Amino acid sequence: MLALQKVHDGEGLALRDVPAPPPPGPGELAIRIAATGICGTDLGIETWGAGYAAMMTKALPVTLGHETVGRVSALGDGVTGLAIGDAVVVNPAIACGRCAACLAGDRVGCLDRHPFGMVLDGAFAAAANVDAAYAYRLPDHVPLELGALVEPLSVGLYALDVAGFEPGQRVVIFGPGPIGQGVAILAKQLGAAEVAAVGFRDAARFNTLRALGIEQLFDASEEGALDRLKALAGQGFDVAVEAAGVGAVVNQALAVLRPHGVLALAGLGETEAAVNIGLVVRGRLQIRGASRIPPRIWPKVIDLLAADPQAYAPLITHRLPLAQGLEAFALARSGQASKILLLPEE
Numbered sequence: 148m149l150a151l152q153k154v155h156d157g158e159g160l161a162l163r164d165v166p167a168p169p170p171p172g173p174g175e176l177a178i179r180i181a182a183t184g185i186c187g188t189d190l191g192i193e194t195w196g197a198g199y200a201a202m203m204t205k206a207l208p209v210t211l212g213h214e215t216v217g218r219v220s221a222l223g224d225g226v227t228g229l230a231i232g233d234a235v236v237v238n239p240a241i242a243c244g245r246c247a248a249c250l251a252g253d254r255v256g257c258l259d260r261h262p263f264g265m266v267l268d269g270a271f272a273a274a275a276n277v278d279a280a281y282a283y284r285l286p287d288h289v290p291l292e293l294g295a296l297v298e299p300l301s302v303g304l305y306a307l308d309v310a311g312f313e314p315g316q317r318v319v320i321f322g323p324g325p326i327g328q329g330v331a332i333l334a335k336q337l338g339a340a341e342v343a344a345v346g347f348r349d350a351a352r353f354n355t356l357r358a359l360g361i362e363q364l365f366d367a368s369e370e371g372a373l374d375r376l377k378a379l380a381g382q383g384f385d386v387a388v389e390a391a392g393v394g395a396v397v398n399q400a401l402a403v404l405r406p407h408g409v410l411a412l413a414g415l416g417e418t419e420a421a422v423n424i425g426l427v428v429r430g431r432l433q434i435r436g437a438s439r440i441p442p443r444i445w446p447k448v449i450d451l452l453a454a455d456p457q458a459y460a461p462l463i464t465h466r467l468p469l470a471q472g473l474e475a476f477a478l479a480r481s482g483q484a485s486k487i488l489l490l491p492e493e
Contacts, residue, residue, distance in 0.1 A: 149492070151271035151472040153192055154208040160193050162472055165210070168268070168276045171223035176279045178235060182466070182488040183270040184214035184295045185479045187324065187392075187415065192265065193476055198417050212271030212489070213239035213264030216285060216294025226279045234285040236297040237270070237277050238445055239263035255439050271472060273491040283445050286453045292463065293456055295488055296329070300448045300459070303329030303390075306413035306437040307337070308444065310386040314338030319376070319384045321345045321400050322391025322414055323352040323364075325486045328462055330388045330413070332359045336451060336458060343379060345372075345399070348482075351464075355485040358461035367399070376403055383408055392416020401426045401434075413437045462486045 150165045171177045189211050191199035219233045229235065241261045242254035249257050263269050263277055285294045303326055312318065318334040320327045323346040334342050343363035344356055353364045363379060365372045383405025389396060392414030400410050401423060412434065426432065452459055464485040467475045469492065478484050 148273045149469055150210040150268075151212065151469065151489070152208040152210050156207070157195050158193065160211070160473065160476065161208075162470065163208070165272070168274055171221050171276050173224040174226060174279055175223040175276050176219050176226060176229065176235065176282055177221035178215075178217040178237070178270075178275050178277060178282075179220045180215060180217040180270050180273055180275060180491050182216055182292045182295045182490055183212040184299065184325075185475060185487045185489065186214050186299065187326070188213075188265070190476065190480060191415075196417055198415070209266065210268040210270075210272050210275075211264050212269040213237070213262065214295050214298040215264075215270035215275075216291055216297070217270070217275075220274070223279070229279065229282065229284060234287070234289075234291055234294060235282040236285055236294045236449070237263055238281040238283065238440070238442065239265070239269070239298065240439065241267060241278055241281055255441050271469060271489055273469075283449060285449065289453050289456050290460070292466075292488060293452060293459060296459055296462055296486065297445070297448050297452065299325050299486070300329045300333065300452065301440045301444050302326050302413060302437070303333050304448050304451075305440045305444050306330055306388045306390070306411045307333060307386070309435045309437040310388065310409040310411040312337070312339075312386050315340050316385035317341040318386045318388065319343045319345065319380070319400070319403060320388045320390055321396045322389065322393070323349045323356055324390065325462065326413060327388070327390035328352065328355055328359065328485060330390060331356060331361045332459060332462070333451065335360060336455065343376065343384070345376060345396070351483045352485055355461055355464060359458070373399060385409070386411065388413055390414045392418070394418040394420030398423045398426065401430070401432055404430060404432055407431050407433075409433045409435060411435050411437050463488060466490055468492060
């Protein structure tokens, strides 16, 4: 079967013909992949940034792709609660099951994770096997391709959870890419009083946000844009989410929070931030990191998606065959797309 793989250290990916997965082992599912989204992590692995290289601790080559949805095609021994033909999404954060954290029941804190699509072969292919404990059934009425949004939406929902978001609060998002867009639509669906987003020359992604019903958009490359944001903020936003992984925007976010406001950092970047300590101290602000999504978040995301699937549909802007995977990565890097799905050939 065709697979998009990281083959060696350094920059680049390769489309390769690889053997199909073996029959699923005990506790595993075989999944026929329907669609898999390109993630910022995938882009980082492609360019082999230092932080991403550190994640890839096992032998290459490995098939990438972790934002996925498919149908169960076979069940390993001992798997219950799922049936052949069920639509499922995959939590890629596979714990080792052997370290001190795992043995204490804390698989989120696993010290030796084996992420699906980074260490274990993932879903930029026609088929994959996965531990059934990390698969969640997608309701029948949800269009299958929308299941590929569950993983990135879990990042967004956890950022709001970490920030202590409550209905009626005002939220501002820095970084209008797929994660920031997910935060925006989730906040809107969960009853935010106001949702604003800040980008930098992100016209195409602003169009996606408008399609999601987000109108308060600020392009930081335009003169006076941040002043207009501060004017909108008034006494301050309750919650800010940094979803770009860009250290330079941290102080911009802190500057528009109300006293006791919370900044959640969800962007996985490699830049440093020179934090204005005075803003934090005088405003009694909090900065919280959002990483390693707890299992409890996944059913909540699926319930929200199932309640109004079409509200989330504008997040997907492009669908390309897996055979055009390298072109799709270039498109993702261009900033002219939101969520790009790769579709294996039938």
